[in-house]
Amino acid sequence: MGVATLTEFDPITLEISWSRLISIADEAATGLVRTAFSTIVRESNDYATVLMDRNGDSVSENTGGIASFSCILPRTTKTFLQRFPAETWQPGDCVITNDPWLATGHLPDFTAVSPIFYKGALVGFAGSISHSPDVGGALWSADCRELFEEGIRIPPSRLFRAGERQEQLVEILTANVRIPGPVMGDLEAQVVANEVAVRRVQEFLDDTGLPDLQGLSEALQERADRALRRAISEVPDGTYTATLEADGFDEAITRIVCTITVDGDSMVIDYAGTSPQVDRGINCVLNYTDAYSVYPIKCALDPFTPRNEGSYRAIRVTAPEGSILNPRFPAPCSARQLTGHLLAGVIYEALAPVLPDKVIAECGGAPTMRALFSGLNRDGDRFSQVLFASGGMGAAPHRDGLPTTAFPTNVGAGSIEAYESVAPLLVWHKQLRADSGGAGRFRGGLGQEAEIEVRTDAPVRLSLLSDRRDHPAKGLLGGLPGAPAVIEFDDGTRPHPKSRTGVKPGQRVKLLYPGGGGFGDPKARDRQAVLDDLADGYITAEAAARDYGVK
Amino acid sequence: MAAQATARIGVDVGGTFTDFVLHDPVRDLVATGKRLTTPDDPSEAIIAGTERLLQETGLSPADLHSIVHGTTLVTNTIIERTGATVGLFTTQGFRDQIEIGRETRYDLYDLFLEPAPTLVPRRRRLEIPERMDVHGTVLRPLDEAAVRVAAKRLVEDEGIEALAIAFMHAYLDGRHEVRTAEIVAEMYPDLPISLSSRVAPEIREFERTSTACANAYVQPLMRRYLAKLENSLKSMGVAGNLYVMLSGGGIASVQDAKEFPIRLIESGPAAGAMAASYLARQAGLDHVVSFDMGGTTAKMCLVENGAPDRKFDFEAGRVRRFQKGSGLPLKVSVVDMIEIGAGGGSIARVDEASGLMKVGPRSAGAKPGPICYGRGGTEPTVTDSDLVLGRLDPAYFLGGEMALDLAAVKTAVAGRLAPALGVDEDAAALGIRRIVDETMAAATRMHLAEKGRDPRRYTLIAFGGAGPVHAYDLARLLKMGRMVVPLGAGVASALGFLVAPPATDLVRSHVGRLERLDWAHVGRLLAEMAKEGRALLLQAGAKPEDIVAKPAADMRYVGQGFEIPVPLPSLAPGEADLPGIREAFRASYTERFGRALDELPIEALTWRIACSAPGRDIHLSGVANVKTEAFADAARARRGTRQVMFEGVGWQDCAVYDRYALAPGARFEGPALIEERESTCVIGPGATAEVDGFRNLVVTLP
Secondary structure (H helix, E strand, O other): OHHHHHHHOOHHHHHHHHHHHHHHHHHHHHHHHHOOOOHHHHHHOOEEEEEEEOOOOEEEEOOOOOHHHHHHHHHHHHHHHHHOOHHHOOOOOEEEEOOOOOOOOOOOEEEEEEEEEEOOEEEEEEEEEEEOOOOOOOOOOOOOOOHHHHOOOOOOEEEEEOOEEOHHHHHHHHOOOOOHHHHHHHHHHHHHHHHHHHHHHHHHHHHHOOOOOHHHHHHHHHHHHHHHHHHHHOOOOEEEEEEEEEEEEOOEEEEEEEEEEEEOOEEEEEOOOOOEOOOOOOOOOHHHHHHHHHHHHHHHHOOOOOOOHHHHOOEEEEOOOOEOOEOOOOOOOOOOHHHHOOHHHHHHHHHOOOOOOOOOOOOOOOOOOEEEEEEEOOOOOEEEEEEOOOOOOOOOOOOOOOOOOOOOOOOOOOOHHHHHHHOOEEEEEEEEOOOOOOOOOEOOOOOEEEEEEEOOOOOEEEEEEOOOOOOOOOOEOOOOOOOOOEEEEOOOOOOOOOOEEEEOOOOEEEEEOOOOOOEOOHHHOOHHHHHHHHHOOOOOHHHHHHHHOOO | OHHHOOEEEEEEEOOOEEEEEEEEOOOOEEEEEEEEOOOOOHHHHHHHHHHHHHHHHOOOHHHEEEEEEEEOHHHHHHHOOOOOOEEEEEEOOOOOHHHHOOOOOOOOOOOOOOOOOOOOOHHHEEEEOOEEOOOOOEEEOOOHHHHHHHHHHHHHHOOOOEEEEEOOOOOOOOHHHHHHHHHHHHHOOOOOEEEHHHHOOOOOHHHHHHHHHHHHHHHHHHHHHHHHHHHHHHHHOOOOEEEEEOOOOOEEEHHHHHHOHHHHOOHHHHHHHHHHHHHHHHHOOOEEEEEEEOOOOEEEEEEEOOEEOEEOOEEEOOOOOOOOOOOEEEOOOEEOEEEEOOOOOEEEEEOOOOOOEEEEEEEOOOOOOOHHHOOOOOOOEHHHHHHHOOOOOOOOEHHHOEOOOHHHHHHHHHHHHHHHHOOOHHHHHHHHHHHHHHHHHHHHHHHHHHOOOOHHHOEEEEEOOOHHHHHHHHHHHOOOOEEEEOOOHHHHHHHHHHHOOEEEEEEEEEEEEHHHOOHHHHHHHHHHHHHHHHHHHHHOOOOHHHOEEEEEEEEEEOOOOOOEEEEOOOOOOOHHHHHHHHHHHHHHHHHHHOOOOOOOOEEEEEEEEEEEOOOOOOOOOOOOOOOOOOEOOHHHHEEEEEEEEEOOOEEEEEEEEEHHHEOOOOEEEOOEEEEOOOOEEEEOOOOEEEEOOOOOEEEEOO
């Protein structure tokens, strides 16, 4: 027992240590979310907290948040280490950046990393990512032509040096954003979250008697790596491909070609043949491409093993430089999720022939569809509100897709009553959209529709970030596609789905969120399930007859 | 007759057993009882058990002052989906809100996760043309003709047994809901109707609607059940009142329970927290963590200044019991406790993918139970590990009524678990204990951290069958200096029914920035709630002069989405109180999050009143009705010596004491085992223990 056991890292001690390190990351995340001014952090879970060893390798990650962000944070930390070598860090430092290429792919996300010192030595790092309430520039939009229009870019810089806030940086940042209070409030919440993690790791080392995290980190990485490799080895060796198209921007349709090569216990995901980068904000930097490729694989193959650096070793992701999945600086990338969220669908389509029981059809909620309203309310206060709502999830091999649930991201919906209390907007309805789930032996999840009226005296700005107008979520193995996205004003006109436009007082906007794709042949669907769907109004009589042959 | 009616009975109807505790301060009587629950009609077991208890104590039904009742019926009805056929009326355009819900996946990695339940299927959710805005202005009048058509369809075509009504912004102004209910009641006078503006008048339509639906779902059953119980007690000759335990730890009248049965959702667990609060008050402890560990779960709760922490939302009927987000959100006042899947029956296994050992949340339950019960269990559990490590006496489990099979456990640990882990059998058995204790410690740390609390300042009060067995290690891991274990720890939670105060929580929403609030309106809301609270407490047996109303508001910085409770200075706050209210917000915020933000505006969303009268202090030395001679000299209570394995130390000779033979003033040192019928308390080397004047075991950790 005792110290001897700890250094050997038996499966009991490892379990205890890992759980404790995960709960430290979770504790750091809790304060971050609860104090967040960014609705995107709160409702869209756009945050992550990670503990890293002194090499910047992830040891444990928080359990909520954006799963894929956690695998980017260690990379960003490693670039910090290049810029600020290990020996230059001091207790109380915090380095931040929002550089899309170094971090999570667009300017609104800030990464903040603080060193963990124990008994005078640097033993690791605590990091957090949070979507800022504002980064200046063109609000959150998809139609900028260059990165520079999208906001302020902070290269890796010390926000704190030995506990002292670097006012020059703060001044530069606050001079470039619309709401400096909440922006700094959220950044400082990240620093506080890191400090919580730093303190807890120090207590953990005290309790365990370990001198640092290195030995433990290696042992935990080995376990995570082993678990994923074990799962990959069960996939038959071979090369699997699929191609997907999405709306892209105007005539530049996005085409994603995915080739997955499974060789023993490792996997390469390559995107050769994918569309070139475009001069609009839907380019997806390689970090983001990588994160959103690894995540769906983990979900399908090894969902229950906790993650750390080892979870990402067995999979290599490559995309041609200059493509929409690996654009060159300074490509605009503010709405990179419109491209990155599509990857899960194409990966699952490629793997469906060999893993038909482990994948789902394409999701209507991928990519997310966002409508951002901003302007002044009648009291003269500025408001900026995203309506959070999701399309339907793709059908699974053994049951219908979940309605109004996002995948691969995990976006919550706020309360409409609360939404109406903070912005001069009225939602006349928000309800399931009949017939939007792709038909199949198992039906795609339903999307939803919402109608919003502007109720203030001045016009309001509406920024739209959406896809799937022309390319609905595909079905899998015989399943039919879900319904496409529709955005429409009450006069019947349809705005550009990736644009910034004005909405007049009293005008209404209708948003129809896409449904998920179906799984398997609709004719094989259980007749009673069709009748139940009909009774509950999930499908219309017309669709029952047309898609399922049930009258 | 009236002068004699001094006996009180607490009854806890659980899934398996119905527990009783009787206390009569005048006659100086304490008695406990236990019967199998009668699921088809739980009042049968209550009546039979009450009769038996009266018989044993020589009392008559007329001697009963009151019966306080807690039940898992509400929670089980939701878990087992055995409630009423419910219909729902919503504002036009919003009938799907309970199905759309929060739109999140509660497990990020599970592609096939089961969705959280929906109590009312879409075909029974009808929309009524009507709409109010966020200021309570009617944008669309109520279509009364549509109400009639919809009611007829739900009752006559769909056969609903209860109706929920939840309109947009009804927390501000419930008049459309009230009018709708009037129309439906004219048509169908016996149909139970739950209004969201009455059940949970709080902003956020999904949670409010979900609460109204859940109330409707359990209402027909609870009405029948409570009426039947009242009648049976009456025909038995009981003149005293019947009260129920609310989820927030207060007691309420049966009338209140029939109208808002959903408030009984955590009725049973609340009793444990109330018992711990009573013990804390008795021992003069202001900073306590209550720890109740049973067969399948462990519950931890913060108890400060003699009262448990409460919160105003809860998740019921989870698809995955311990997974946040997998259940129905309810806006009800509950004791704020964390419940995790760590109990005596929690099963240890080796995870195939990672090769690491896991303990729980799966439990062997009562059947097949741990291996040592010899009832067919084959997987090692926490209780099995406690037995192998010497913490439990195979011959003195349940006071010797049940022999434990140590050999079978050893075979299983040595034969399967230890080899799979690549460690020896002692390490494997100790590993089970280490993991379960670390899991509980992590959950407790997190729970306290969310409230800005440091466990080191707290005392652990442990009870439940497995609580005293694991309390020492939990306290040690949390770096607590002290733990307290009451006499009769295995059955102590039933005490909660007898010490709980009449109490109720009221709520209204009114959203605004502090500097722009309509304080006259706030004053009206608070006065209205205080009045309503008083009336409920009078019904629950409180004296008018004892009733205290504490106002508070949920606030946040403008732009945030998470509110924190802030106490208000009076029932009629105004502009002049603003600096004080801001300061109180800053203080609460700083306590939780370690900093405050000076320059940002603050808004309030929800206003609350906590109404309560003092609880009863009962004077008894535990609820164990065992007559054993007790000694202040611990040596005379010593029963023998047993070998126990302690982490980092190995096998140790450990003194074994008879809990019932330890009198106030008895002192001894660890390592030691203190055995009573339903539990064993373990204390480690270097600790000292002393029995206090209430016969609590007070352990000081090294």
